[in-house]
Ligand SMILES: Nc1ncnc2c1ncn2[C@@H]1O[C@H](COP(=O)(O)OP(=O)(O)OP(=O)(O)O)[C@@H](O)[C@H]1O
């Protein structure tokens with residue numbers, strides 16, 4: 001029998017940052033045995049609400065009830081004492097220990113002579129099994145993919161017998177089968193009466209996994225609904241407060257005629273790197289969007305990185321407008337007006353402690369070198385132009401980048417690259433972690449850029465996004481290019497999926 | 507609490523400034539003449555003037571240290587470099603037939619400082635190009651530097667008689683000690699260099715996120731390399747000041763332990779040893795704290811054996827008061843800061859969105 005008792009009740013929560021009312025009278029009720037999705041645009045306040053719940057931020061108003069008792073959190077430790085034990089990915093896991101040690105940390109099985117490691121690992125194996133994870137508990141944690149590491153982190157929830165699991169965008173960089181695995185684990189935990197809070201910008205996933213949803217808009221509560229109460233269109237309207245702009249003009253982009261008679265912007269001949277990507281040929285013409293499709297780990301990012309010079313190519317050649325070039329480091333690619341926006345925004349994009357303005361100007365400034373500072377007038381103009389055209393929120397160039405929501409950080413990084421006026425833009429997962437509205441805006445932007453003559457290499461795990469934007473698609477599998485196809489009205493996501501599957505069977 | 511006070515409390519630099527003010531007040535309490543400045547023969551005299559004057563070598567070294575630390579580095583060799591520049595300059599002057607000519611002195615200083623610049627570039631080469639850990643890379647010169655200086659002076663403490671050289675540490679211009687003016691000039695030059703160009707912001711970018719800076723096209727190597735060079739150059743000038751003070755090249759005593767004082771000044775000023783954001787203003791205040799402390803210790807007659815304990819006590823107070831936990835506690839008292847927990851890390855499982 002499923003017990004629907006309330007685990008956490010947050011009422012009228014308000015949090016204010018200097019100049020921003022991040023949360024304004026928001027309610028959230030989490031019940032045992034329920035998967036609850038928290039939805040909203042970038043900057044709506046989802047992460048802030050979670051940080052209030054987990055004691056990272058002190059609240060300015062409202063009450064938090066945990067298991068019936070009102071609590072005031074002065075830190076994460078307080079929240080954990082109250083039984084709100086979110087699974088932290090980075091701090092709770094120790095990559096140098098085994099999977100079993102990580103799962104059982106602090107709960108090892110003790111024998112007469114201290115810890116009984118054999119029994120500990122056995123117990124870890126049972127816990128993992130319970131969640132359907134077939135991982136050797138003696139293997140080193142670091143030897144597993146990020147996805148598996150996440151699942152190990154979640155399995156700790158069973159060990160410490162926590163009542164509540166908080167997952168803020170856990171799926172943003174998982175592939176489909178990994179998402180399935182995660183969902184299976186979530187369902188099992190739900191069966192054990194754990195309350196789960198889930199955040200994702202993939203609405204299909206939200207519909208697939210959750211029972212209830214709470215929608216935030218601009219820091220205010222829009223409402224709580226059973227999952228079946230709203231269809232996708234209604235949900236988007238509630239999130240954005242308006243209808244999603246028509247994507248018609250974007251969908252026509254894929255069939256736009258590209259003049260491929262002249263010299264391509266970029267021509268890559270048998271470019272490869274041992275262990276990362278086998279030699280690949282490709283070219284990009286003026287105004288063209290070239291899609292790179294493939295599963296996670298198929299070598300898309302690796303290919304992009306060696307084109308850009310972020311990693312060293314040990315094979316092949318690159319031509320920019322017919323001129324032979326060698327890129328030993330990103331600078332040289334930048335000097336040829338090539339820009340690359342990394343998929344790993346936090347580690348390779350954001351300079352968190354600098355302001356939005358400094359982050360936007362960084363690319364242009366780096367290009368000019370340190371001696372000639374970009375003049376204030378030019379800086380202001382660049383900043384105003386891109387904050388406006390990309391709709392960066394909050395509209396405050398002096399805010400620290402770290403205080404922006406994930407989606408807005410991504411826009412700032414795009415602005416950094418656009419400001420350098422590239423002729424070729426390599427975008428690796430530019431819409432990851434971005435809300436539906438902003439996703440459409442970024443797609444629109446890519447189309448506009450291409451129409452203005454810029455070449456774009458567009459990498460995305462979402463195939464329909466690639467299909468919508470790219471005129472040509474290069475398909476990768478197992479670190480190899482397995483084919484290339486021209487996009488037309490008749491091509492669909494299925495063609496690519498079939499291509500990948502066929503190659504696997506062969 | 508009024509909002510301007512709240513804003514003031516939030517400014518990082520307020521903590522070191524507060525510490526300095528307290529230190530000065532303590533001094534005034536014990537010797538009311540502390541703040542008194544007298545004019546004699548058109549010159550300013552007084553304890554404050556002494557502090558300003560004596561702080562110059564540490565000031566030069568700390569400015570360089572601050573920038574190096576901002577790149578996630580450290581320069582342990584500054585003290586040894588001071589010994590080298592002094593040894594070079596004094597050896598040249600003592601061997602010159604015209605030790606009192608301005609040209610000789612300027613030439614000697616030029617060569618001395620140029621050599622430490624080269625040593626700084628050597629450090630930068632080890633760190634930026636070979637990728638050696640800064641603490642190890644600069645330890646090499648920390649160890650070898652005094653030996654090199656002794657080699658230059660032939661193992662002796664070279665002493666000289668040279669009026670122009672003496673002026674550096676002991677002369678006055680417009681009533682102010684030349685040494686102080688040199689320190690002041692260094693502050694102005696470094697601040698202009700860093701904030702009028704893009705050196706400052708690019709240095710911060712490198713220190714905050716080296717991987718992202720590289721992908722953004724920042725020439726990290728060149729910048730890190732130059733900053734070690736700058737640190738060497740500033741240490742060289744500091745060495746000249748030191749040797750001019752005693753009119754001797756004492757390779758063992760020159761700048762002995764100054765690297766630690768400089769690191770302290772930088773940290774006291776509010777720049778994190780983890781690199782990234784830096785504050786030259788804070789570093790300047792940090793230098794004054796250390797120098798005032800030294801003067802206080804002398805005045806109070808703390809036995810020299812206990813000086814380090816005394817110093818450590820003050821440092822602990824200032825550093826602890828800057829610790830995030832304490833600052834947050836203060837913040838909570840005034841409800842001006844939002845972060846409740848110092849151990850707070852990004853939220854559970856959030857991968858790319860932050
Ligand atoms: N530490 C902070 N200082 C100032 N403002 C902040 C801070 N943290 C968040 N904000 C602001 O609060 C608002 C809500 O941000 P939050 O990160 O909760 O959004 P989100 O819903 O998680 O968005 P995303 O989907 O992009 O992750 C944003 O306007 C953000 O700029």
Ligand SMILES: [Mg+2]
Pocket residue numbers: 046047048405406859860
């Ligand atoms: Mg978020």
